[in-house]
Amino acid sequence: MASVTITNVWKYYGKTVAVKDLNITCNDGEFVSVLGPSGCGKSSTLRMLAGLEHISAGDIHFGDTRVNDLEPKDRDIAMVFENYALYPHKTVYENMANPLRLRGESEDLIKKRIAFAAEMLEIEHLLQRKPMELSGGQKQRTAIGRAIVREPKLFLFDEPIAHLDAKLRARMRGELKLMQRRLGTTMIYVTHDQLEAMSMADRIAVMHNGVLQQFGTPQDIYNHPVNEWVAGFVGEPPMNFIDCDIVDEGGKLHAVHSSFKVALTEGHAKLLNGALRDKSVRMGIRPDQISISVGSGSGVDGRIKLTEPLGGDTLVNVDLKGADQVLVKTNPDFSGAMDQACTLTFDTSRWHFFSKETGVAYF
């Protein structure tokens, strides 16, 4: 077990910068997910942790040990690769035994550890098979088993379930989380799937263009995104963004758009500093924070463009006046038809305002 400290780490490939001045501290036994789109530097970060890439600048510590110059074999880590990376000519048992064999452990211990891991992963009946005889999910379990038997200080998972089908992925999410809790080993889990990160991690590090955007609990990142990019990346369906003006009317601040004028709560008004009045901002609101009713009423006027019933929910695309469009998530018995007029109500306690220039959140 160990904590992981990443201090001012940079990664250059030639002149391309993959990771810029990264600082992450991960506590002992914590499940940290590194989330971001492809090319955001998350895999480079993981590979630097594993010792598979040179650290261009900065330091990485496991506990109190600086690991920059340690070979992967000396870092006491276990990694699960995106493509499983099983040894095709070895059986499942031999694949799992490999890390222990390389460390010269006794056959008794190897047997015991594999029995434990195989039971936990429910692959006991596959131990004598070769990887080519396994399904994707079974390969993945084998790869995870190979990581578990080591009982390492740190688990590194590189999009381990990205190639499984949706149903299996949902199941593996739960299983991986349970497994990590049971073993209590520090885990760094790289993914581009925000659902995986949200559902499994204790804390999420959101990365974009090599820069750490936000590091916090899933609730924190969902409810208090630090900038427009994080707000847009996390959450499914994504957050709606509408440009509007802040206008002071009778001592109260209002968000004004060609199709609505909504008052800000007192608390939010305080957070927007005075200099912002009469300025344009970007408002962000999640689809489930808007309620919709058919027909015109007191609220935000709109026109239904399209409805997408998903079974459990219904998504409604609504045209506002001007060029803006919002997506609303509502209950399945919503009965609006295309081109019908509708009224929206924003949950003003949970919306977000971002600077139009920098994208930084005011609240």
Next chain:
Amino acid sequence: MVSTGSGNAVSTAHDGERYVEGARVIEHMPASLNAVPPSRYYLWLMAPALIVLAAISIYPFFWLIWMSLQNVGAGPEVEFVGLKNFIKLWSDDKFWMGWILLFKYSFFCMFFEITIGVFLAVVLNGHRFENILITIFLMPMMMAPAIAGLVWYYLFNSTFGWYHWLFQSLGILGETSIIGSTETAMAGIVMVDIWQWTPLITLITLAGMKRVPRDQLEANMVDGASAIRNFIAITLPNIYPFLLIAIMLRFMDNFRFIDVIMRLTGGGPAEVTKVLPVYLFDVSFVYFKLGRGSAIALTLLIVTIIFGKLLVKVFESPASKRIDQGN
């Protein structure tokens, strides 16, 4: 035709279709299968190639068998002798010596070529100047073997040969040229073969190394393997089929390419480099005993085929198919 879906768990007799737990069960076969094009069609397409092959390869092969049963000289008279040519070979010391020398020659060539070739491939793989260096290394291979023989003949020359001077300065050689001494002549011809054909092994191995899965190498590194163990555990099994191809090519070449040996030593001195193909050349085209030459050629051919088959068998064994079992 399709179940209405709403609570239709019980099987419906509609059109004789059966449902098990809501899923349709199909028990009938398709009405007819689509026709497969007749193989005759492909035979016609291949006919021209087959005819050419028969003319240049199959006909001479049977002619060789026929000749090996005759006493054929330079003149027109031909006499059927049955298996006499083969029986005579049995007591022919030069024939057996030819085999021993051929195996010795092939073994040394192959051993050094593969060791050096694989080493070079490992060094070159992923090197910044890989493309330029491999092009330079490949140059000896592009040279006609007869020309290579001539070049090395001069390099080995005891009067003005640069290599001879080098070896002499190092105290390895005396006055006699490397190919002039019975002790070192074999080493001389092996050296030329290594010089010319190691690049081929490097090239083939490099191609194999491009297919070594990087994630397996990395997984093994994280598992705790050192660079050498990683090479043995992951790289070697993956380049093994490529090495077999290289061995097969080189082994067959060694059994038939005698250009360099003819140019350098002609089988001498004192016949220490008279490998079987050189002896075959002597019998057939120096003494013009074509019947006997054919018999030697036939034994050489049969052994080559047997070895080739063995190698193919190893090649087809499950162990060598590792690269195809990728995840």
